Amino acid sequence: RxxxxxxxxxxxxxxxxxxxxxxxxxxxxxxxxxxxxxxxxxxxxxxxxxxxCKGPAPDEGVALSPQAAKGKALFSTLCASCHAPAAKLVGPPLSEMAALYATDPAGIVRWAVTPGRKRADVPPMPSFRGVRESDLADVAQYIIEAGTAAGKQAP
Structure with missing residues (x-):
């Protein structure tokens, strides 16, 4: 068989x-x-x-000053990997920074040049000592304007 x-x-x-x-x-x-x-x-x-296909960015449609428009371009290369307009990434959102530094944009520049460690649960911010202060002032202006707009749009 x-x-x-x-x-x-x-x-x-x-x-x-x-x-x-x-x-x-x-x-x-x-x-x-x-x-x-x-x-x-x-x-x-x-x-x-x-x-x-996300919705528009919180700073989209906001009329930025010329200084803030320059700062937006620098922000996208220097800061956007850790900071977002309304969401917390590694660093705080722009809305939180705008609320802290609304009356003192130069404080953002000082912090960027000589950062400390405010939160133990996140890595420290790198120093931007090699970036010109005028460029950092543009970034600070963008943070204030875009962060204020993002704070108004937040629920």
Whole structure:
């Protein structure tokens, strides 16, 4: 008598993905070829597109002074990795800084040049001693204007 070939390895071609159709494993498991996910790259691209489509930034649509407009460009390269207009990242949000330094924008410049450590749970802010004070003043003006606008938009 001829023996029947085993069901599961023969049903699967080498290199073909497979899934089990039952919760049992071993000799009782039945394997069937898995469908190739042809739509997954399109789905992933669509998901990334939706994730990238956020609402407008809190400072968008706010009329900035010329000094603050220069500061916005510098802020995006120097500060945006740790600070956001309304959300707390590594550093405090601009709305919090604007509330602290609304009457003293030069305090932001002093803090950027010689930062201390205010919070033990976050890494200390790096010093921006190598940046010109006029550029830091532009960044400070942007922080005040954008942070005030973000504070007004917050619920």
């Amino acid at each position: 001829r023996r029947a070939p085993p069901r599961w390895p023969a049903a699967r071609r080498p290199g073909e993905p497979c899934v089990t159709t039952s919760r049992s494993f071993g000799a009782r498991a039945r394997y069937v070829p898995a469908r190739r996910m042809t739509r997954s790259p399109i789905f992933a691209a669509l998901l990334l597109l939706v994730a990238a």
